[in-house]
Amino acid sequence: NAGVTQTPKFRVLKTGQSMTLLCAQDMNHEYMYWYRQDPGMGLRLIHYSVGEGTTAKGEVPDGYNVSRLKKQNFLLGLESAAPSQTSVYFCASSLDSFVGGYTFGSGTRLTVV
Amino acid sequence: DQQVKQNSPSLSVQEGRISILNCDYTNSMFDYFLWYKKYPAEGPTFLISISSIKDKNEDGRFTVFLNKSAKHLSLHIVPSQPGDSAVYFCAASGNTNAGKSTFGDGTTLTVKP
Numbered sequence: 001n002a003g004v005t006q007t008p009k010f011r012v013l014k015t016g017q018s019m020t021l022l023c024a025q026d027m028n029h030e031y032m033y034w035y036r037q038d039p040g041m042g043l044r045l046i047h048y049s050v051g052e053g054t055t056a057k058g059e060v061p062d063g064y065n066v067s068r069l070k071k072q073n074f075l076l077g078l079e080s081a082a083p084s085q086t087s088v089y090f091c092a093s094s095l096d097s098f099v100g101g102y103t104f105g106s107g108t109r110l111t112v113v
Numbered sequence: 114d115q116q117v118k119q120n121s122p123s124l125s126v127q128e129g130r131i132s133i134l135n136c137d138y139t140n141s142m143f144d145y146f147l148w149y150k151k152y153p154a155e156g157p158t159f160l161i162s163i164s165s166i167k168d169k170n171e172d173g174r175f176t177v178f179l180n181k182s183a184k185h186l187s188l189h190i191v192p193s194q195p196g197d198s199a200v201y202f203c204a205a206s207g208n209t210n211a212g213k214s215t216f217g218d219g220t221t222l223t224v225k226p
Contacts, residue, residue, distance in 0.1 A: 004156070031211070031212045033212075033213070035216075040122075040218065041218050042117070042119075042202060042216035042217050042218045042219055043157070043202070043216040044216075045213055045214075045215075048211065048212075048213060050211050050212075056211070058213065059215075090156050090157070092156075094212055096212070100159070100162070101147050101149070101159030101160075101162055102149075102157075102159060102214070103159070104149075104156030104157050104158070105156050106154070106155055106156045107154075107155070107156050
């Protein structure tokens with residue numbers, strides 16, 4: 001059971017570079033989310049999707065874009081990376097909008113220098 | 114304004130004793146609460162949840178209590194085991210939120226043998 005798979009696991013970017021983080025789930029979940037976690041803090045919602053072809057902004061969306069062209073994939077893009085985007089990024093998915101909790105990926109550790 | 118607060122960054126207990134992790138929330142629209150457990154270099158894993166129509170939910174060694182009037186919930190682990198040592202996140206969601214969860218900053222639990 002793969003669950004939620006995030007690639008890459010680690011990445012170092014220079015300021016101004018762009019990159020895409022990929023999240024793939026094999027559980028046929030409708031809902032997908034991107035969170036970031038900074039040291040000593042909880043997870044903050046960047047963007048989310050309630051189904052294929054839909055996306056919406058979360059709590060901290062600035063500097064990020066997302067796409068959900070296929071139900072199983074949720075992509076997070078950084079167009080011009082900044083040091084403030086150094087963080088650990090977690091993707092999550094859920095079957096239901098309300099019950100049962102999320103299934104998280106193992107995270108992507110991104111450093112912007 | 115942090116809507117979900119875990120005021121204790123860390124907790125240390127002896128193996129076999131009870132661990133009590135606390136969480137407070139401010140948004141009265143939250144009606145579903147979850148606890149996640151996170152080991153280093155892994156994504157969070159769903160542990161237990163409770164709906165606002167209940168005041169207690171139990172799953173094996175884990176029990177979550179909800180006090181709506183005080184906007185407070187707690188996670189009890191009995192008996193605590195060394196393998197329970199991890200970061201525990203409290204999260205809250207509302208049924209109009211498209212499944213979005215707001216997370217606390219986490220409490221690091223250390224269970225000493």
